[in-house]
Amino acid sequence: MTELPPPTLDDATRNRAELALCGLMAYRELTAFERLSSDARFSPTIIDRVALARLAVHEFGHYERVVEVITARGAEPADSMEPFVASIDALHDRTRPGDWYESLMKAHVIDSVSGDFYVAISRGLDPDIRRLVQEVQALDEQNKWLHERLQEALQEDPRLASRLALWGRRLLGEALTQARRIAESGLFNDALITPDGEEPLSVLFSELVENHSRRMAALGLTA
Amino acid sequence: MTELPPPTLDDATRNRAELALCGLMAYRELTAFERLSSDARFSPTIIDRVALARLAVHEFGHYERVVEVITARGAEPADSMEPFVASIDALHDRTRPGDWYESLMKAHVIDSVSGDFYVAISRGLDPDIRRLVQEVQALDEQNKWLHERLQEALQEDPRLASRLALWGRRLLGEALTQARRIAESGLFNDALITPDGEEPLSVLFSELVENHSRRMAALGLTA
Numbered sequence: 323m324t325e326l327p328p329p330t331l332d333d334a335t336r337n338r339a340e341l342a343l344c345g346l347m348a349y350r351e352l353t354a355f356e357r358l359s360s361d362a363r364f365s366p367t368i369i370d371r372v373a374l375a376r377l378a379v380h381e382f383g384h385y386e387r388v389v390e391v392i393t394a395r396g397a398e399p400a401d402s403m404e405p406f407v408a409s410i411d412a413l414h415d416r417t418r419p420g421d422w423y424e425s426l427m428k429a430h431v432i433d434s435v436s437g438d439f440y441v442a443i444s445r446g447l448d449p450d451i452r453r454l455v456q457e458v459q460a461l462d463e464q465n466k467w468l469h470e471r472l473q474e475a476l477q478e479d480p481r482l483a484s485r486l487a488l489w490g491r492r493l494l495g496e497a498l499t500q501a502r503r504i505a506e507s508g509l510f511n512d513a514l515i516t517p518d519g520e521e522p523l524s525v526l527f528s529e530l531v532e533n534h535s536r537r538m539a540a541l542g543l544t545a
Numbered sequence: 546m547t548e549l550p551p552p553t554l555d556d557a558t559r560n561r562a563e564l565a566l567c568g569l570m571a572y573r574e575l576t577a578f579e580r581l582s583s584d585a586r587f588s589p590t591i592i593d594r595v596a597l598a599r600l601a602v603h604e605f606g607h608y609e610r611v612v613e614v615i616t617a618r619g620a621e622p623a624d625s626m627e628p629f630v631a632s633i634d635a636l637h638d639r640t641r642p643g644d645w646y647e648s649l650m651k652a653h654v655i656d657s658v659s660g661d662f663y664v665a666i667s668r669g670l671d672p673d674i675r676r677l678v679q680e681v682q683a684l685d686e687q688n689k690w691l692h693e694r695l696q697e698a699l700q701e702d703p704r705l706a707s708r709l710a711l712w713g714r715r716l717l718g719e720a721l722t723q724a725r726r727i728a729e730s731g732l733f734n735d736a737l738i739t740p741d742g743e744e745p746l747s748v749l750f751s752e753l754v755e756n757h758s759r760r761m762a763a764l765g766l767t768a
Contacts, residue, residue, distance in 0.1 A: 352591075355598060359582035368575075368623045368630075375578060375605055382602050385595075400591045407591075 328446040329513060337395075339513040340451050343443050344392045345402030346504065347458055349410050350436060351385035352403075354378070354429070357414055361425035370422065373471070377429065377464050384458045391454055405509060413500050417493055423475055423482060424489050430468045431490055431534065433459075435497040438533055442526050443510050472541055487543040494534050498527060551669040552736060560618075562736040563674050566666050567615045568625030569727065570681055572633050573659060574608035575626075577601070577652070580637055584648035593645065596694070600652065600687050607681045614677055628732060636723050640716055646698055646705060647712050653691045654713055654757065656682075658720040661756055665749045666733050695764055710766040717757050721750060 331339065358378035365371035389399045417432070419425035437459035444455045476482050505514055505523055514523065538544070554562065581601035588594035612622045640655070642648035660682035667678045699705050728737055728746055737746065761767070 352595065352598065356582055356586050356594075359579055359601065360586075363579050363583075368626060371579075372575065372608075375575065375608075378582065379602050379605050382598055385598075403591060 331446050331513065336447060336513075339443070339510050340447050341392065341395065341397050341402050342405065342509040343440065343447065343451065343513075344388050344395075344454070345399075345404070346406045347440060347455070348385055348388040348392065348399060349403040349406045351381045351388065351458065353410055353414055354433070355382040355385060358425070358429060361419055361422065364422045364425070366422060370471070373467060374422075374425070374429075377467075380464060387457060388454065391451075405507070406504070409500055409503060413496055417496050423472070423486060426468055426472055426475075427486050427489055428493055430465065430472065430537070431493040432497055434465065434537060435494065435501070435530055435534060438530050439501045439504075439526075442529075443513050446513050469537075469540065476542060483543060486541075487538070490534075490538055490543060494531070498530060501530065502527070554669050554736060559670060559736075562666070562733055563670050564615065564618065564620050564625050565628065565732040566663065566670065566674065566736075567611050567618075567677070568622075568627070569629045570663060570678070571608055571611040571615065571622060572626040572629045574604045574611065574681065576633055576637055577656070578605040578608060581648070581652060584642055584645065587648070588645045593694070596690060597645075597648070597652075600690075603687060610680060611677065614674075628730070629727070632723055632726060636719055640719055646695070646709060649691055649695055649698075650709050650712055651716055653688065653695065653760070654716040655720055657688070657760060658717065658724070658753055658757060661753050662724045662727075662749075665752075666736050669736050692760075692763065699765060706766060709764075710761065713757075713761055713766060717754070721753060724753065725750070 355378045358381065359375055362371045362374035362378065365374055392399045392402050413432075417428055419428050437455075440455045440459060444452045472486070476486070502523070504510065505526075514526070578601045581597055581604065585594045585597035585601065588597055615622045615625050636655075640651055642651050660678075663678045663682060667675045695709070699709070725746070727733065728749075737749070
């Protein structure tokens with residue numbers, strides 16, 4: 323994504339794309355909080371439950387940060403989130419984890435793919451929005467924990483590998499389908515168009531897939 | 546409860562009761578977090594969802610505070626929580642809210658009754674534990690929000706009143722049954738016995754019921 327020159331946007335278009343991106347991030351973080359904290363109950367141990375709960379609380383903190391920005395811009399958070407409610411709810415409904423490990427994997431895959439997607443959208447946007455995106459996606463510590471916990475689980479029970487690899491591919495497919503739908507919704511079109519006329523979606527999508535494969539390989543899974 | 550003189554406990558008994566109380570509070574706060582945040586999804590509006598989510602995050606903060614105290618005393622949080630897991634899980638399973646309003650009511654009733662119960666147990670315990678109990682139960686702001694939101698809902702739809710009054714009585718019954726079971730478990734017996742030989746459980750229970758009735762009356766509901 324970094325190879326593409328950022329698009330030049332007029333003020334109205336940029337402002338619209340910025341609010342839309344904030345609404346998208348806010349609703350995703352809010353629902354990630356709700357789903358993760360519900361899933362936490364199915365954790366194998368209390369320690370794991372708490373770890374997942376802490377992750378969820380972290381996502382809620384991101385939600386509150388994004389909402390601050392929306393409000394500071396004079397917009398209504400509920401209005402900004404509204405265009406994304408149906409599609410994000412549908413994504414969650416189509417990706418209900420069957421157990422705690424699938425829940426970890428979902429957090430790992432969907433958070434990462436979404437993060438990459440937000441970064442791509444924000445390329446031509448204001449520096450403060452790009453910083454917000456970085457902040458919301460500053461999941462280093464959590465992703466490290468998710469990665470290590472998944473690795474540990476895979477070592478303890480090698481039969482998990484094929485199930486989680488399959489689940490990872492399904493999650494990627496769902497995340498990409500949603501990203502494409504959002505990219506084509508018209509809310510971000512201009513923000514995703516490059517000045518040299520290159521078709522940025524194909525570049526973006528191949529990069530999303532590549533990053534995903536690298537993460538799966540790091541877990542010893544076939545992407 | 547304040548009328549009863551606090552019991553005098555030897556160090557070992559007091560220490561045991563303190564760790565048990567911390568374990569009880571920790572597990573209750575953790576599960577309150579999990580249940581509230583799951584219920585949040587069924588809220589009528591995004592604003593209500595966020596309010597319930599924020600309440601849940603608050604409970605998780607309490608959990609972390611209590612766990613700090615357990616750890617500082619050299620105990621293992623999971624061990625301290627263990628004696629309460631089955632009964633608290635069972636309480637939650639028997640009190641699954643049918644909708645968002647029942648979820649609000651559950652938070653309101655169970656948090657309040659539990660708080661009164663913790664205060665009663667902590668009478669003869671160390672000042673730092675009594676402060677911790679106060680902190681965990683410092684739900685003033687949340688209880689105010691819960692109260693106002695319930696009041697608003699009852700005004701909008703008067704048919705809610707009989708349903709929520711019935712639900713409130715069921716919640717009280719379940720909470721008292723659990724409190725009695727915990728009081729009789731032997732973990733807190735000494736902490737709940739007064740020096741003048743008065744049977745403190747009956748005093749405690751009538752006070753729990755009285756406080757509950759006052760809260761229901763404040764909502765215009767028949768307790």
